[in-house]
Amino acid sequence: MIIILKQDANESAVRALRAELEAMGLSIHESLGEQEHILGLVGDTKAVAESWVLANPAVDQVRRISEPYKKANRKFHPQDTVVQIGGTKIGGGHFAVIAGPCSVESEEQICLVANEVKASGASLLRGGAFKPRTSPYSFQGMRAEGLELLRHARAKTGMPIVTEIMNTEHIPLFEDVDLIQVGARNMQNFELLKAVGRMGKPVLLKRGLSATLEEFVMSAEYIMAEGCEQVILCERGIRTFENSMRNTLDISAVPMLKHMSHLPVVIDPSHAAGINWMVEPLAKAAVAAGADGLMIEVHNDPARAKCDGAQSLTCPQFDALMQDISREAVFFGKEMN
Amino acid sequence: MIIILKQDANESAVRALRAELEAMGLSIHESLGEQEHILGLVGDTKAVAESWVLANPAVDQVRRISEPYKKANRKFHPQDTVVQIGGTKIGGGHFAVIAGPCSVESEEQICLVANEVKASGASLLRGGAFKPRTSPYSFQGMRAEGLELLRHARAKTGMPIVTEIMNTEHIPLFEDVDLIQVGARNMQNFELLKAVGRMGKPVLLKRGLSATLEEFVMSAEYIMAEGCEQVILCERGIRTFENSMRNTLDISAVPMLKHMSHLPVVIDPSHAAGINWMVEPLAKAAVAAGADGLMIEVHNDPARAKCDGAQSLTCPQFDALMQDISREAVFFGKEMN
Amino acid sequence: MIIILKQDANESAVRALRAELEAMGLSIHESLGEQEHILGLVGDTKAVAESWVLANPAVDQVRRISEPYKKANRKFHPQDTVVQIGGTKIGGGHFAVIAGPCSVESEEQICLVANEVKASGASLLRGGAFKPRTSPYSFQGMRAEGLELLRHARAKTGMPIVTEIMNTEHIPLFEDVDLIQVGARNMQNFELLKAVGRMGKPVLLKRGLSATLEEFVMSAEYIMAEGCEQVILCERGIRTFENSMRNTLDISAVPMLKHMSHLPVVIDPSHAAGINWMVEPLAKAAVAAGADGLMIEVHNDPARAKCDGAQSLTCPQFDALMQDISREAVFFGKEMN
Amino acid sequence: MIIILKQDANESAVRALRAELEAMGLSIHESLGEQEHILGLVGDTKAVAESWVLANPAVDQVRRISEPYKKANRKFHPQDTVVQIGGTKIGGGHFAVIAGPCSVESEEQICLVANEVKASGASLLRGGAFKPRTSPYSFQGMRAEGLELLRHARAKTGMPIVTEIMNTEHIPLFEDVDLIQVGARNMQNFELLKAVGRMGKPVLLKRGLSATLEEFVMSAEYIMAEGCEQVILCERGIRTFENSMRNTLDISAVPMLKHMSHLPVVIDPSHAAGINWMVEPLAKAAVAAGADGLMIEVHNDPARAKCDGAQSLTCPQFDALMQDISREAVFFGKEMN
Missing domain, CATH: 3.20.20.70 (Aldolase class I)
Incomplete structure (x- = not known):
């Protein structure tokens, strides 16, 4: 799962979000460019609801990379x-x-x-x-x-x-x-x-x-x-x-x-x-x-x-x-x- | 409900269809033109399923005129x-x-x-x-x-x-x-x-x-x-x-x-x-x-x-x-x- | 083409519509039931625009029966x-x-x-x-x-x-x-x-x-x-x-x-x-x-x-x-x- | 723009892709997890067609982050x-x-x-x-x-x-x-x-x-x-x-x-x-x-x-x-x- 942060995202909000995600057992790769600030989540994101991430005021977009189905996959x-x-x-x-x-x-x-x-x-x-x-x-x-x-x-x-x-x-x-x-x-x-x-x-x-x-x-x-x-x-x-x-x-x-x-x-x-x-x-x-x-x-x-x-x-x-x-x-x- | 018959509809099939519809209490207005042969059904067609009419080999198209809902209408x-x-x-x-x-x-x-x-x-x-x-x-x-x-x-x-x-x-x-x-x-x-x-x-x-x-x-x-x-x-x-x-x-x-x-x-x-x-x-x-x-x-x-x-x-x-x-x-x- | 008239269609409006359609060389079959009042047009309706018919205040619905394409038909x-x-x-x-x-x-x-x-x-x-x-x-x-x-x-x-x-x-x-x-x-x-x-x-x-x-x-x-x-x-x-x-x-x-x-x-x-x-x-x-x-x-x-x-x-x-x-x-x- | 690589992507194909992207003036952040291998492109990606990236055999998915419109943005x-x-x-x-x-x-x-x-x-x-x-x-x-x-x-x-x-x-x-x-x-x-x-x-x-x-x-x-x-x-x-x-x-x-x-x-x-x-x-x-x-x-x-x-x-x-x-x-x- 990839999280695209807002350009003006509040630093402490980002820190809090990172902490919550890490508490879920995920590790995070951060890319910080001039126009883009991205968090790449590594680990089992099956239970991370996109709507939950999107509700965070620091977040602009969320993209799921791996399929949300497992047994049928x-x-x-x-x-x-x-x-x-x-x-x-x-x-x-x-x-x-x-x-x-x-x-x-x-x-x-x-x-x-x-x-x-x-x-x-x-x-x-x-x-x-x-x-x-x-x-x-x-x-x-x-x-x-x-x-x-x-x-x-x-x-x-x-x-x-x-x-x-x-x-x-x-x-x-x-x-x-x-x-x-x-x-x-x-x-x-x-x-x-x-x-x-x-x-x-x-x-x-x-x-x-x-x-x-x-x-x-x-x-x-x-x-x-x-x-x-x-x-x-x-x-x-x-x-x-x-x-x-x-x-x-x-x-x-x-x-x-x-x-x-x-x-x-x-x-x-x-x-x-x-x-x-x-x-x-x-x-x-x-x-x-x-x-x-x-x-x-x-x-x-x-x-x-x-x-x-x-x-x-x-x-x-x-x-x-x-x-x-x-x-x-x-x-x-x-x-x- | 309007029934458009096929141009080459078999006469006895049409007669049979008319009889079935009349047996349901409907009266029928027939229009027979050069290119079109149409039956107009008059009466309560709520229970006449379009798919049933369409399955008749003499029928080309069916169009419902009155709404199929009554209590909500x-x-x-x-x-x-x-x-x-x-x-x-x-x-x-x-x-x-x-x-x-x-x-x-x-x-x-x-x-x-x-x-x-x-x-x-x-x-x-x-x-x-x-x-x-x-x-x-x-x-x-x-x-x-x-x-x-x-x-x-x-x-x-x-x-x-x-x-x-x-x-x-x-x-x-x-x-x-x-x-x-x-x-x-x-x-x-x-x-x-x-x-x-x-x-x-x-x-x-x-x-x-x-x-x-x-x-x-x-x-x-x-x-x-x-x-x-x-x-x-x-x-x-x-x-x-x-x-x-x-x-x-x-x-x-x-x-x-x-x-x-x-x-x-x-x-x-x-x-x-x-x-x-x-x-x-x-x-x-x-x-x-x-x-x-x-x-x-x-x-x-x-x-x-x-x-x-x-x-x-x-x-x-x-x-x-x-x-x-x-x-x-x-x-x-x-x-x- | 079939024209379904409104239940409360004004009689003179209907007469005028019929006259216009007949002037276009079409003949008309009329079905007048308790709930439905229908005009069936017979003849070449290729140039009769549905939107023109619908604009008539006496008209409730219009249904085209024959295809509007000829050369490709x-x-x-x-x-x-x-x-x-x-x-x-x-x-x-x-x-x-x-x-x-x-x-x-x-x-x-x-x-x-x-x-x-x-x-x-x-x-x-x-x-x-x-x-x-x-x-x-x-x-x-x-x-x-x-x-x-x-x-x-x-x-x-x-x-x-x-x-x-x-x-x-x-x-x-x-x-x-x-x-x-x-x-x-x-x-x-x-x-x-x-x-x-x-x-x-x-x-x-x-x-x-x-x-x-x-x-x-x-x-x-x-x-x-x-x-x-x-x-x-x-x-x-x-x-x-x-x-x-x-x-x-x-x-x-x-x-x-x-x-x-x-x-x-x-x-x-x-x-x-x-x-x-x-x-x-x-x-x-x-x-x-x-x-x-x-x-x-x-x-x-x-x-x-x-x-x-x-x-x-x-x-x-x-x-x-x-x-x-x-x-x-x-x-x-x-x-x- | 984010590029998700295939799990079995060939290393030399990935290196070649990176080189081509860098030649376009983009810098690249790489995230390599157990299940995901991601390249994050930083710079002006307006002219990078998604279809071109997708055609690369090492690539699984492409996601555009920034809008492809500029003057209207x-x-x-x-x-x-x-x-x-x-x-x-x-x-x-x-x-x-x-x-x-x-x-x-x-x-x-x-x-x-x-x-x-x-x-x-x-x-x-x-x-x-x-x-x-x-x-x-x-x-x-x-x-x-x-x-x-x-x-x-x-x-x-x-x-x-x-x-x-x-x-x-x-x-x-x-x-x-x-x-x-x-x-x-x-x-x-x-x-x-x-x-x-x-x-x-x-x-x-x-x-x-x-x-x-x-x-x-x-x-x-x-x-x-x-x-x-x-x-x-x-x-x-x-x-x-x-x-x-x-x-x-x-x-x-x-x-x-x-x-x-x-x-x-x-x-x-x-x-x-x-x-x-x-x-x-x-x-x-x-x-x-x-x-x-x-x-x-x-x-x-x-x-x-x-x-x-x-x-x-x-x-x-x-x-x-x-x-x-x-x-x-x-x-x-x-x-x-």
Whole structure:
């Protein structure tokens, strides 16, 4: 961390600041030029809040040099993390596809879609039971009953299930879920992150709509700080000024997250665009950019879907896409689950 | 709601769509031009999800005409809502200032600041007990103990207290809080919104960092749909590309929210900029733009604050600001609490 | 175009508005519901400005249904445009790579790089002579002399040259350039667009940092409206909140621009990230998403480049990338130039 | 400037970098910690491009400490600049209002509006002759003829005129304009900035839609570097995710620009919102935040305006606003022109 002092900083204030920093176990390199007076902090600055330093009247600017995340940081853990859910591996060269409907709507629907996506090569079944909706008047999901139906589909197909948790009070309902999803709108619901981190299960964390990558990794750090090491990062489109589609896929997040962290990175092209015909090119771009997996919405009858039908693939569309994706993953040297 | 059909829409698909919409109690006006084929829906379209319509293969575009919020909508409730907390009124010409430290740090600190801000003219005492922090290694607040100290400061000064709730499981701890705050990062924590809406208390809802005003009002609608009518909207800066300050105050939110809704609008200039010397001009702009109140961070010793010291005013700075603000509120025809 | 009238719109104002619209040759479908009063305009609304309609006191909202661009619109020109520069084809299944240094720095440098990129398989040589720089104190390019050196490199290698024009007064200097580039910062320099459109040469138009895709295509429309049909659209990263890289590549722009328009789409992964090690994954993603070409910065000695060295590939790095890209383009069914 | 070296930086590369920096006249303070290796540069780093440093393989990060602008920097010019146009002063406690139609449409129109706004207290007359429009099919302004009509209105009323220049080739037409406006879309048209800076006239520079404040001031620096010291900075709304209005007024720009620079700051509330009823609250907020002036669109018949009628005030609306603004400016200690 580097502290740039004000040109007219009071000498005794600077001395006091130095003393406080040294009391925190940090050593200090001072550079005093004509125009600039700088303190370089050496040591573990993870717990030194920038806002605390900035509040000192002698301080003009603060710049953090080392990353504020540790457990998620590739520097301290150079090997790729491989997340394992049942027999499926994600990361470290293993590529997996998560597929299923936006929301669980009935036993028939979830079982039918589960069978189809499994036959096409998906490894994990997704399906929303608790649905975060902008409007209180929109369908809020089948909730506990939806979880029950997911378990039923798992029993029938053998596919591990992935579904979103929205509240710490629902944790008992999720004990039997294979991969716990934390949604984009809850990326900074810190109480939820902590509780999920203590569940002892793999977690798929979605990036917030306007979160920076550092904020995203810091949210993974919240989960990991509770002892969970099996975290998958999922980029699902960010908010931009573009209005011809719902969100804008940040494909650069794939190489940059892999540079910052050892955790696997998965792309959700369905939410990224919100338009079914864009899923194919975006999914292909994700594989080429080095993603470790895809999360794709598939519905047996999108025009009757209770939620996000416009972005859902039909089962035959998904099947065609899986053929392309499998060939492409091999072309890029990945091992398909 | 207006539905624009594809130029090559299949006739039977259109007929089926019309039938489904009519079954929902809507009547339909059809315009068929050379280049455009349009269905205009007449009736209550609140529950018709755009994504459902868009998923229909005959549909090209959907445009909502009427607002998706009802209880918060000024069209159906033209009178300003006045929120009352103890003896303090906010809205409908009544102007109030909420002040206090970012976080409760000790009995001494909260009581000292409470006494000072009361003497300067603040009506409500703020102070964070549960703190949402980007890093798991930052100070997370004094939690239950912090709430206890706030109650203590209330007992000493008579000021009603405002503090942030982060999780539905903490509700029992907040039963005695006068104004429940929902923070920016939880603006779309829908389970929390619903639970807070059932507490029977006034709520101060902060706008998410990248939320549109419609999304913001929809989150208020979540609270109101549970029976709570005492909601205050708080603009606290949005995320933009500007990096010389923390956030960018959206002053236009004041007149636009008041146009959309009857709820009172309060500005938080402290979080908006994150810099103490910017609080004064932004607070003054807020009054001039028609805000119903201000929420300002004040600390007895900002350089030692555990959180956000850089944006905190000292007690004498707050006192000077209050003198200006009181005169300005009167100039603009408001009644100070 | 759809006009939503105010609920309390004055009848005579509505009649007057209808008369004006009909005088413009449009016919009108009216829907009058309990909550909504709508006029649907049928006919050519290209010249009806939304702001003009909105200024009418009877009008609440205006929504455009048909696109405001015509010449660039795929609806009216379903076949892909193939842009031809010398023997190089871009679009309609033809894939080309433009490569070279950010700026021309000397005869040696540009000739050396030109030879190398040609040997690696690039079809067109890029090099900035006029450089748009944020600071007036930064290197502004070799200007006319830089153009001279580019021509020299073309004579030596036979590669057509691509370079940026910043001002209409420089047009005489660009008469001999093969592909005229309009930079991101000039995407809405409308006088320049018009003048470039009259040059009778192919144009590569870069997307503005915060431009929507519709605005981008409208700028291409400016060029095409002057008679130029050979326009290439180049996505080069948009501004987002992310600060770990310079810009964020909008990979979705590839399929969406091809949906909106028949013009070829090229990706510039060098400017998109501003970091050399990100060029490879982004270039690969571009090919997979369906781009028609790439524009890549290559420098013989990036650490001594006068401009944007951090994003430049060395010649051997570019050579390795070209081997991968060529194989990938074939995998995705493109014909390499 | 601070350079953070890579942990595994090659020693000889570091030595070479140091030598190059020293050859530029800079002295270097080195801090070598366990986790961090930092070079602090002391001296004039204005001409050291960050991208050049970053391109060095030994370098991990670069942080600029001192501002890259000099002539516009308040640190080197603590007194407020007062811009004088005819008898009107802007800045240093002097407050002025610029008013007039979005575009000049006819002799009658511009003279009528000029007379009215003068009577209401405006000091300068605005009116667009060259209009930057997103669509090539929209009204492009009366161009040279519009300038002629503006001069005519000036002759009739005595008001100095302000109008936008879009191209360096039009400079001869603008020799007689009192205040040259550079529009938002041309904020980084660097060739235009340089040419305008050499005209020997005061310049009103509008902020680009997504420009940071530093980029904005750097564009003023381009003008000043050519010898022009009379530059007014105009904030006119930035692009955000909000879609209920056209742009979002960045009111924080007022105090922050005044902190960064000595140049006067003017607010354009008309373009900021694009909605006439929002002009009043935003104009009032601008005065309260400390702006030095306002730029407001006024039209005799907004519903028939050729451009931006929806945001124009009628003459009586402007007159009412001027009464409020004049009182408010006095309340805040400004001297009205």
